[in-house]
Amino acid sequence: MERLHSMKCPALVAFSLLLVLLPAVGVAEEGASGEGVSEEAAPAAHEYEWHSCAENKVRFAAPKGWRLGSEEVADGVTVCSLAAGSAEAGALGDGRFTLEHWSKWPLSVGVQPTEYAVTALQKLARTGRVIDQHSGAQGASLVHRIELVTTTGDEEMHKWVLFVAHPEKGTLDMVTAEWPEGAWEEAWEIVRPTVSSLRFADQE
Numbered sequence: 001m002e003r004l005h006s007m008k009c010p011a012l013v014a015f016s017l018l019l020v021l022l023p024a025v026g027v028a029e030e031g032a033s034g035e036g037v038s039e040e041a042a043p044a045a046h047e048y049e050w051h052s053c054a055e056n057k058v059r060f061a062a063p064k065g066w067r068l069g070s071e072e073v074a075d076g077v078t079v080c081s082l083a084a085g086s087a088e089a090g091a092l093g094d095g096r097f098t099l100e101h102w103s104k105w106p107l108s109v110g111v112q113p114t115e116y117a118v119t120a121l122q123k124l125a126r127t128g129r130v131i132d133q134h135s136g137a138q139g140a141s142l143v144h145r146i147e148l149v150t151t152t153g154d155e156e157m158h159k160w161v162l163f164v165a166h167p168e169k170g171t172l173d174m175v176t177a178e179w180p181e182g183a184w185e186e187a188w189e190i191v192r193p194t195v196s197s198l199r200f201a202d203q204e
Contacts, residue, residue, distance in 0.1 A: 046063045046064065046190060046193075047063075047064040048061040048062060048063060048064060048193060048194070048197070049061065049062060049064050050197075051068055051080075053070060053078060053080035053099050053101060054070075054078035054080070054101035054103065055078075056201060057078075057101050057103065057171075057173075057200070057201045057202065058080070058099055058101055058173060058198065058199070058200055058201070059197075059198070059199040059201075060099070060194050060197050060198050060199070061193060061194055061197035062082055062194055063082075063190055063191075063194070066082050066083060066084055067082070067083045067084075068080065068081070068082055069081045069083070074106075075104055076102060076103045076104025076105075076106075077100065077101070077102050077103075077104070078100070078101045078103070079098060079099070079100050080098065080099045080100075080101075081096060081097065081098045081099075082096075082097040082098070082191070082194070083096065083097075092179070092183055092186065092187055092190075094179065094180050094183065095177070095178055095179030095180065095183060095187050096176070096177075096178050096179075097175075097176070097177050097178075097191050097194065098175070098176045099173065099174070099175050100172075100173065100174040100175075100176075101171070101172075101173050102171055102172040102173075102174075103171055105170050105171065105172065112165075112167070112170070113165040113166070113167070113170065113171065113172035114142055114165040114167055116165075116172065117142065117144045117163035117164075117165045117172065117174075118135075118144060120163060121133070121135070121144045121146055121161075121163065124146050124148065124159075124161060125146060125148065127148070127150050128148040128149050128150035128151065128159070129148060129149045129150075130146065130147070130148045131147040131148055131149065132145075132146070132147040133145070133146045133147070134146075138164075138203070139203060140166065140167065140168050140203070141164050141165060141166050141167075141200070141202070141203050142164070142165045142167065143162070143163070143164055144162070144163040144164075144165075145160070145161065145162040145163070146159075146160075146161050147159065147160045147161075149181055155180065156180065156181035156182075157178055157179070157180060157181065158178070158179055158180070158181045158184035158188075159176065159177070159178045160176070160177040160178075160188070160195075161174070161175070161176050161177075162174065162175040162176075162195075164200055164203075166200070166202040166203065169202040171202050173200055173202070175195070175198065177191050177195070
């Protein structure tokens, strides 16, 4: 693994997440907005390293020291997860950041990835208090995201979910950040640069 500020992402198209998802925040020399930005844009207490998921189908910059897991949960479905390191135990340990890449869309789902993403977004919107929601096109891909707060018993969970459907490839990427409401601001400050750095190979 290489330090974030010294590594490029050749062979992957920079996905313009910043234009539709976030205020300007950069974490790499080749940020998603295509602008050169410095590492100082990330939280000062964290360094970031490039990682890959699903055989380089997804690339992202993760906080150094965080634990990365990867598992093929079904044929053509890979789940990569990030968890806070031991130095950041406590509330951050109760959340999760996951990426799912569906390279083989199962016919048993009954609909194509694009329709699945729309339906999943609608179902999520009915489970809690929606803070923000967006749908739109990015090149040949379709982007759907939602931010909401759900309540189970006395616990409130803050969720940020992104679906990126690639109709021409018949694939789907899903990104989820989820933490207790009381820890969300701290967690989002750390994982927001990770979101900003996402590159999807199927966006080529």
